Amino acid sequence: MMQMIGLIGGMSWESSAMYYRLLNEGVRARLGPAASARCLLWSFDFAEIKALQHRGAWSELTRLMIGAARHLENAGAEHIVICTNTMHRMADEIQAALSIPLLHIxxxxxxxxxxxxxxxxxxxxxxxxxxxxxxxxxxxxxxxxxxxxxxxxxxxxxxxxxxxxxxxxxxxxxxxxxxxxxxxxxxxxxxxxxxxxxxxxxxxxxxxxxxxxxxxxxxxxxxxxxxxxxxxxx
CATH class of the missing domain: 3.40.50.1860 (Rossmann fold)
Structure with missing residues (x-):
């Protein structure tokens, strides 16, 4: 059975939309024209994330990212994907807070x-x-x-x-x-x-x-x- 992917997105939604499209296209290419991806999306308001990044508030950003990842795990995600490179800055802390794998970009x-x-x-x-x-x-x-x-x-x-x-x-x-x-x-x-x-x-x-x-x-x-x-x- 296809496993559930948890996407942490909204950073920005422009690229998160591309993740969603490519994920579904990839599943369809592998499993047939009616197939689509089993996924959950947690989407941040990037204006808030951007402000915290440029203030150097990485501890607060780490707290927010761990919270999002845990929500996705609790909702049934079996893998976590962070839909941005920059926020892999706290990938190790997020992985340590989870019991499911984080797929590092x-x-x-x-x-x-x-x-x-x-x-x-x-x-x-x-x-x-x-x-x-x-x-x-x-x-x-x-x-x-x-x-x-x-x-x-x-x-x-x-x-x-x-x-x-x-x-x-x-x-x-x-x-x-x-x-x-x-x-x-x-x-x-x-x-x-x-x-x-x-x-x-x-x-x-x-x-x-x-x-x-x-x-x-x-x-x-x-x-x-x-x-x-x-x-x-x-």
Whole structure:
């Protein structure tokens, strides 16, 4: 029987909607045209989450995330998926509070990179994801990846476009051009591929925007969730 996935979303709902669509498309592709995903969604008001993030109120955010995960577990979820990269900052604390698995977004991403034979990878995401160690450190320690991030000015641009535009559903050609330039600068520094390490970035850029492979964390996370729900492809 298909297992129940608990989704912690709303951060932002633009990418959470993509999670829901891709999850159902993945199940349908595996199980037939009438099949759809057994899932529960806890959706935050991202305005509140954004304010706490930029205040550095990570203890309060951890409390909120653990509460959401426990509600989903109590409602019958058998796996938890956090529909955002940044909030994996407290993934270890959330997992410790649960008796069901949390499917970490960095793991299928890193596995896909290693399967492609790459070891030096560029990372785009929020400033929190690019600058703090919770994400880069996992990629280095568990998968041996050499992670490059943009310089300070480029990090500010990537972060601003995510929070000011993408979470509001705004897709601007000039922002796509800027991301292309930032990715090209990472490639010039030796990046063999680029992680789209914010679940909204895939709304803005696509594989033809870079000279190297792009690793879309949203799509890779969903593939892992489908596998957890119904098992690996035969």
């Amino acid at each position: 960095a793991d299928p991403t890193a596995q896909s990179i290693r399967a492609a034979g790459l070891t030096r990878i560029g990372l785009l995401g929020t400033a929190f994801t690019m600058e703090q160690d919770f994400y880069k450190g996992r990629l280095r320690r568990q998968y041996g990846l050499d992670v490059l991030v943009p310089d300070d000015a480029d990090r500010q641009s990537v972060h601003r476009i995510i929070y000011d535009e993408l979470v509001a559903g705004e897709i601007r050609p000039e922002s796509r051009a800027l991301y292309r330039d930032i990715m090209a600068r990472l490639v010039a520094r030796g990046a063999e591929g680029i992680i789209l390490g914010c679940t909204e970035i895939m709304l803005l850029v696509s594989p033809e925007d870079a000279e190297v492979p792009l690793f879309d964390t949203t799509a890779l996370h969903v593939q892992a969730a489908v596998g957890a729900m119904i098992g690996p492809p035969r």
